[in-house]
Amino acid sequence: MCGPADQDRSTAPTARAVSRRSVLIAAGATLGAAAVGRSLFGPTDHAAAAGTYLRPCGDVRISSSWQGHKNRNPPSGEPGTDYAVPTGTPIQAATDGVIVDRKDSTGTATGRYLALRATDGNYIRYLHLQSSAVRLGERVARGQVIAYSGASGFGSETGYGAHVHVSLWIGGTPSQLGFTNSVDFENYVVPSTPPPPDSEDPVPTHQSSAYWWNTAVPMGVWARIPIAPGSFYLAQTGVGSKETGDLTLYLRAIGVTTGLQVRVVAETLDSIGNIVSSTMQPVIEIPATTAASATAATLGHYSLPYFLSGPLRLYAELRVLNAGITVQQVDFKKNFWRS
Template sequence: MLIAAGGVVGASAVGWDLFSPGLSATAAGAYLRPCGEVRISSSWQGHKNRNPPSGEPGTDYAVITGTQIRAAANGVIVDRKDSTTTATGRYLALLADDGNYIRYLHLQSSTVPLGARVARGQVIAYSGASGFGSETGYGPHVHVSLWIGGTPLQLGFTNSVDFENYVEVEPSQPPAEDPVPLHQSTTYAWNTVVPHGVWTPIRVTPGQYYLATTGSTIKETGDITIYLSATGVTHGFQLRVIADVLNGSGAKVGAAAQPVVEIPATRDTAANSQTFGQYALPYFLSGPLRLYAQIRALNPGIKVQEVTVKKNFWQS
């Protein structure tokens, strides 16, 4: 049951959909991080803040040696260095189809030749720590530098931009855990004979009929199960839930009846035999609303002995 103040949005005793279809988290042209969601050991700004500043500011991703490195975008490998000499160590340079230039430094090895066309997400190298003539010139990591609209020879090696500002937000993190619901459980000895053929509100505590109540600023999501035991049932009885729609002053301005469940009489023919009924309802309430249950006796003399309500819910 999905109800909003002012009217029924949609009603069902089975379930509901609270969310619109998911939208893609990726934007056209967004870059892939080289090794997925890993820790950044030194940011682009951190490189800029060094004394002296880095000669090629970039983003350092902390990964162990031998980690796969994937192409950030479709493009062509336009430069490759296979020696550990100089501060860069081994590197690859990718000219992306959008005209931007990306370098991957301190590699263990490369998997694509100079001039190769690569696809976004393709493994192009393995991470290392190469530099200064050694395989261990640094701690293991991948350094990624990005220049917008030109090569570092055209724009200057120090004029790179922050690669992290151009990566896609990857939906690789697990979703947040659902909040633990609040739980309410009440049992009330009603001991009331209900009128034959008339929808009658079910009392759930000594002074209460309502199963849920929300105001103009409160939303509530949950599920309710009502259990009844009754005697004198020779034909049966019916159960349903009503949602009253209220205005800002709390006055009723409408109502929505939920589907009816019919409970037949027990097969036990003893005069004091009990019939048990159950009504379950998932719901979402938004705005000034209140829920209550009703019973309609299908034969005279039905006495509801006990009412138990179990409710799990979240409010926001």
């Protein structure tokens, strides 16, 4: 379930990780979260936990409730509470306990996470972290900073909008109780003014395609890159609609002895769909690989975060820098949110 090995980041126009997989997108549909230390605690007195836990980052906005996670289609594989905080916000331990699980890679829907086995016998997971501040096996105190929030998931630092997801299981580990059998963490926090719930859902929609283009590209001219037969548009919005996301194109070409260039073009449309203007996004150059020959494949990718508002659409173009290049395959992946 891990994303593909990080590919050559130096060819990306941004410093972010760009690997993506067309995997489950339900928040927390995670695998491999084997809990350790389940014998660390004796009989539980978890009923005492009600009303004593700390929210991870204080009384911030809840961007998606536990019930909201359950109402998704498909339902979240790990229902929890999403607290909307900027990346890098300190996260406090809800209660005393021991860190019994820690994942430091961005892969899968969870991204980086920490698991806290509370001394009351309950089990709490913090997902999509930027980083963890405590070691596996470390005993932590209520209110101690244990991590910094992020948006990690799907092999990227920005697989989601920035938030921390908190899941709670009563009296056992998720392996014992089932990942879907979490309870509403908000019912266990210290009474305070409840943060206003928000209808915004930070879980992105994932789209991907793989297209065997297999076309010899004429040298020195910009050519549109199809992502499916006769289909070029990477993103498209209409009047009054918005889309935020990030997209990645993976290209496989043979005959590359110099290199090829890729750019995305943003077309602004009028209300009936006529093109009003075109804006070129930064060009990135994919060099020949060291083993380049007439038959060896050169792999490259182009990654772009974007925000579209109103009648706009995006497509990609390439320009080959030597004759005799055939682009064999075009893989397209994106995560996006519409509003």
